[in-house]
Amino acid sequence: MLPPERLRKADVLTSVALMALGSWVVWQGAHMPWRTPGRSVADSWFLSPGLFPVVIGAGLILFALAVMLRALRDGGARRLGGFVLQGLRGLATSRVVHRIIVMWVLMGAYIFGLLGRIDYHLGTAAFLIAFMLLFHRPDGRALDWKAVAIVAVVGITLPFALGQTFSRWLNVPLP
Amino acid sequence: MYFEPFLDQLILMVTSPLKIAVLVGAVILGIAFGALPGLTATLVVALLSTVTFGMPTDLAIVALLGSYVGAIYGPSHSSVMLGIPGTAAGAATALDGHPLAKAGRGGEAIATATVASAFGTLIGILAMLMVIPLLTALALQFTSVEFFLLALFGVLICGSLTAPDMPAKGWIAGFLGLLISAVGIETVGGYRRFTFGFPELAGGIDVVPVILGGFALPQIIRALKDPQTGPQRIYRATRIWPNWRALLGNKLTIVRSGVMGVGVGAVPGVGEDIAAWTSYDAAKKFARDPASYGKGNIQGVIAAETANNAAVAGAIIPVLTLGIPGSPPAAMLIGALWLHGIRPGPMLAFEFPEVIPQMAATLACATVGILVCGLLLTQVTVRVLQIPRGILMPLVGMFAVMGSYALGLNIFNVYLMFLFGVVVYALEEMGYPVAPMVIGLILGDMADTSLRRALMGSRGSLATFVSRPVAIVLLLLIVASLLFQSRLARRAMRRLLGRA
Numbered sequence: 298m299l300p301p302e303r304l305r306k307a308d309v310l311t312s313v314a315l316m317a318l319g320s321w322v323v324w325q326g327a328h329m330p331w332r333t334p335g336r337s338v339a340d341s342w343f344l345s346p347g348l349f350p351v352v353i354g355a356g357l358i359l360f361a362l363a364v365m366l367r368a369l370r371d372g373g374a375r376r377l378g379g380f381v382l383q384g385l386r387g388l389a390t391s392r393v394v395h396r397i398i399v400m401w402v403l404m405g406a407y408i409f410g411l412l413g414r415i416d417y418h419l420g421t422a423a424f425l426i427a428f429m430l431l432f433h434r435p436d437g438r439a440l441d442w443k444a445v446a447i448v449a450v451v452g453i454t455l456p457f458a459l460g461q462t463f464s465r466w467l468n469v470p471l472p
Numbered sequence: 473m474y475f476e477p478f479l480d481q482l483i484l485m486v487t488s489p490l491k492i493a494v495l496v497g498a499v500i501l502g503i504a505f506g507a508l509p510g511l512t513a514t515l516v517v518a519l520l521s522t523v524t525f526g527m528p529t530d531l532a533i534v535a536l537l538g539s540y541v542g543a544i545y546g547p548s549h550s551s552v553m554l555g556i557p558g559t560a561a562g563a564a565t566a567l568d569g570h571p572l573a574k575a576g577r578g579g580e581a582i583a584t585a586t587v588a589s590a591f592g593t594l595i596g597i598l599a600m601l602m603v604i605p606l607l608t609a610l611a612l613q614f615t616s617v618e619f620f621l622l623a624l625f626g627v628l629i630c631g632s633l634t635a636p637d638m639p640a641k642g643w644i645a646g647f648l649g650l651l652i653s654a655v656g657i658e659t660v661g662g663y664r665r666f667t668f669g670f671p672e673l674a675g676g677i678d679v680v681p682v683i684l685g686g687f688a689l690p691q692i693i694r695a696l697k698d699p700q701t702g703p704q705r706i707y708r709a710t711r712i713w714p715n716w717r718a719l720l721g722n723k724l725t726i727v728r729s730g731v732m733g734v735g736v737g738a739v740p741g742v743g744e745d746i747a748a749w750t751s752y753d754a755a756k757k758f759a760r761d762p763a764s765y766g767k768g769n770i771q772g773v774i775a776a777e778t779a780n781n782a783a784v785a786g787a788i789i790p791v792l793t794l795g796i797p798g799s800p801p802a803a804m805l806i807g808a809l810w811l812h813g814i815r816p817g818p819m820l821a822f823e824f825p826e827v828i829p830q831m832a833a834t835l836a837c838a839t840v841g842i843l844v845c846g847l848l849l850t851q852v853t854v855r856v857l858q859i860p861r862g863i864l865m866p867l868v869g870m871f872a873v874m875g876s877y878a879l880g881l882n883i884f885n886v887y888l889m890f891l892f893g894v895v896v897y898a899l900e901e902m903g904y905p906v907a908p909m910v911i912g913l914i915l916g917d918m919a920d921t922s923l924r925r926a927l928m929g930s931r932g933s934l935a936t937f938v939s940r941p942v943a944i945v946l947l948l949l950i951v952a953s954l955l956f957q958s959r960l961a962r963r964a965m966r967r968l969l970g971r972a
Contacts, residue, residue, distance in 0.1 A: 298900070299901055299903075304903060307902050315644060325665075329665065330663065341932060343924055346661055346663035346665055349650075349654055349658075349923060349924070350651070350665065350666075352923070353651050357644060357647050357648075360641075360644045360647065361644060363638075363640040364638065364640050364641060367638060393697050393699070396697050397697050400692065400693050400696060400697070401693070404869055407873070408873065409887070409890075412873065412877075424866070424869075425866050428865075428866035428869070432862040432866075433863055434699075434860075447863070448863070451863060451867075455867060455870070459870065467878075469526075472877050472883055
């Protein structure tokens with residue numbers, strides 16, 4: 298979780314986003330069928346598919362407002378522009394942020410780029426080996442030949458073992 | 473009462489070598505998941521729910537519950553030997569367990585934690601067998617009004633108790649879960665909501681991709697984002713034998729922690745970690761030497777471990793009687809039961825009368841499982857704990873992908889899992905908890921249909937929500953849980969009390 302001072306600034310932004318989401322949900326719910334001409338119970342407003350989304354949207358707006366009020370009271374709006382700029386600067390300079398982005402990109406590339414497009418074993422092995430080579434540091438040191446060998450063995454054998462378990466024993470075809 | 477069918481199921485269970493083999497495997501897997509930092513009980517139940525999809529229902533229940541109990545007990549190993557709890561449920565154990573390991577009493581701490589966990593599970597089973605018939609009888613009196621209010625209460629109370637920053641964030645997370653549950657063709661009129669033209673969304677969003685995305689992917693990022701993570705010192709466990717004198721001398725602590733564990737576990741979405749902390753806190757308050765807590769007091773280990781394992785049965789009680797999960801793993805258990813065509817709730821005792829005693833019997837056997845496997849595997853888990861995170865975490869990603877895909881053989885579920893992973897990670901960084909979102913997703917359909925049915929019964933009159941005693945109680949609980957979190961309301965209350 299972010300440290301308290303930064304958290305309150307982020308709260309101001311997220312509460313605005315959540316209020317926008319809540320408003321959109323209410324708007325969507327309001328455009329669902331509410332009443333059709335007729336006198337039966339089935340045509341009543343309380344059976345509308347839009348009722349539940351409207352309740353959810355209203356709740357989101359209300360609770361997001363509570364988060365915003367608390368954030369404003371705790372000084373979340375002060376130097377908000379600076380906070381955004383600092384965040385953008387972090388994208389370029391922070392090593393932690395870089396690691397987070399690389400991990401998401403690797404997982405995204407595996408899921409959207411490899412899975413279902415090339416052979417499961419090959420794609421998964423490529424993902425595992427790339428991920429482990431980038432993030433496995435035995436005892437905090439750089440990779441040596443032994444660590445690379447371990448990565449290669451794990452990265453190749455485990456997708457094969459998992460694939461065989463699912464496809465042969467559990468009768469689940471691989472993606 | 474379920475005591476007789478429970479004994480019948482227990483005999484059936486212990487005389488089936490296949491079930492025992494599956495149970496032992498599931499308990500060991502659960503212990504490994506619980507012990508490894510970053511892997512959770514919810515994750516192991518979620519992964520097994522897809523693996524056990526093709527199994528007979530009774531065998532699937534054995535695997536799911538065995539892994540659940542094992543994963544709640546497992547963190548005691550990493551808490552004691554490493555000082556890092558595998559899950560939040562084991563965090564309270566680490567406070568006193570790790571100093572004991574440093575003092576060369578790690579084996580004693582783990583063995584005592586194992587016996588305390590077994591006692592906790594047994595207290596939970598006893599409570600389960602006694603409470604379920606009463607709660608089922610009460611739930612059968614419920615109408616749509618009560619079910620709507622119960623679902624709303626579940627989401628709100630879970631939000632209040634699990635939000636690390638402010639309760640409103642927990643409520644928002646719960647409402648986001650309700651919103652996710654609204655996706656797809658709604659059950660009353662068959663209208664498509666929020667499907668954006670994707671036919672894959674017409675059937676709604678399954679709980680498995682949400683849980684795997686919400687619990688597995690952010691955990692991978694958190695475990696590896698810091699480049700400074702160095703090697704951990706793992707203490708050796710010598711003389712793995714429980715401290716019987718401490719256990720016998722803490723009978724009252726065990727009973728109190730067990731009862732507290734069941735009670736806290738039964739509160740929707742709250743779960744085993746809060747049970748452990750509440751019980752640890754109570755034990756400290758009642759202790760003769762509270763200052764020794766956190767410095768290696770075995771009583772702290774006993775209190776936390778008894779409570780978190782008692783909470784397993786506690787979390788299952790509302791699942792079986794009301795269809796409401798007491799914890800995130802119990803939420804996943806509901807999802808797994810749905811996959812097997814079982815809808816937990818008040819009618820479960822009539823539609824599938826064997827399920828409740830079977831679950832109790834499985835929990836009883838899992839108790840023996842954690843006693844035997846837990847004590848025998850202590851040295852093995854120490855080795856498992858040495859697996860570097862850089863190797864382990866991508867494997868978690870691989871399992872999560874396969875788990876999401878195996879459900880319905882649908883690659884779209886994997887895309888959804890990734891999307892939820894990103895969203896949950898961002899939300900958690902800003903203090904929004906994931907548990908209420910899962911509870912909201914599970915309870916959303918019940919809340920939606922019950923709200924509309926309740927209003928249909930009253931022809932649109934809102935007075936129906938204050939027309940029945942249980943509904944009034946639930947409504948008061950909802951109002952109280954909202955108001956007591958408000959600073960303004962608390963200040964007004966203090967002023968009022970001050971004047972009085």
